[in-house]
Amino acid sequence: MIEPDRYFLLASQVIDHAPVRNRLVTEPGKYQWSSYAHHVGLRVDSFIEDHPLYRALGNTPFERHQAYRHLGAQRLDEREVNNLMQSTLEGWVLGSAAYCEWAAQTANRRLMPLLLRDRPPELRTTRALAHAG
Numbered sequence: 001m002i003e004p005d006r007y008f009l010l011a012s013q014v015i016d017h018a019p020v021r022n023r024l025v026t027e028p029g030k031y032q033w034s035s036y037a038h039h040v041g042l043r044v045d046s047f048i049e050d051h052p053l054y055r056a057l058g059n060t061p062f063e064r065h066q067a068y069r070h071l072g073a074q075r076l077d078e079r080e081v082n083n084l085m086q087s088t089l090e091g092w093v094l095g096s097a098a099y100c101e102w103a104a105q106t107a108n109r110r111l112m113p114l115l116l117r118d119r120p121p122e123l124r125t126t127r128a129l130a131h132a133g
Contacts, residue, residue: 001103001111003095007084008053012039013071014081028072036072041065 002011016039019031028036038045039054041061050064057067087094093103093111104111 001093002084002087003093003099004051004053006095006099008051009071010076010080011084012051012054013076014084016072017076039065040069040072 002008012035016028016034016036019025019034020028025031028034029040029042035045035048037043038048039050054064054068057071058064083094086092090113092113093100095103100112
């Protein structure tokens with residue numbers, strides 16, 4: 001679960017560029033299963049419903065295509081990408097403190113890992129030993 005306003009476009013870029021990072025294609029628009037080609041105007045996929053944050057990139061389809069292409073050309077912040085990937089793999093929420101609190105209250109469960117200081121003593125010791133070895 002991600003805070004959309006903060007992470008949706010980053011998540012889209014990470015997904016769209018994964019086939020390039022994994023050397024399946026040389027450009028994201030060449031991967032047939034990606035929505036990248038649709039979002040930059042290379043093709044129209046009628047089954048894709050554009051997210052409001054994508055639509056906010058411009059007033060016209062051309063403006064949105066250009067803005068999304070520009071986003072794709074920017075170097076991704078590896079720390080942000082790693083945070084996104086880690087939270088995805090671990091199943092944790094990613095967002096501001098207020099968003100994480102809202103999500104946890106809405107789900108009525110903990111959605112972020114406990115900080116080391118918040119863990120029971122036996123877990124702190126076990127984790128510390130695991131990282132030392």
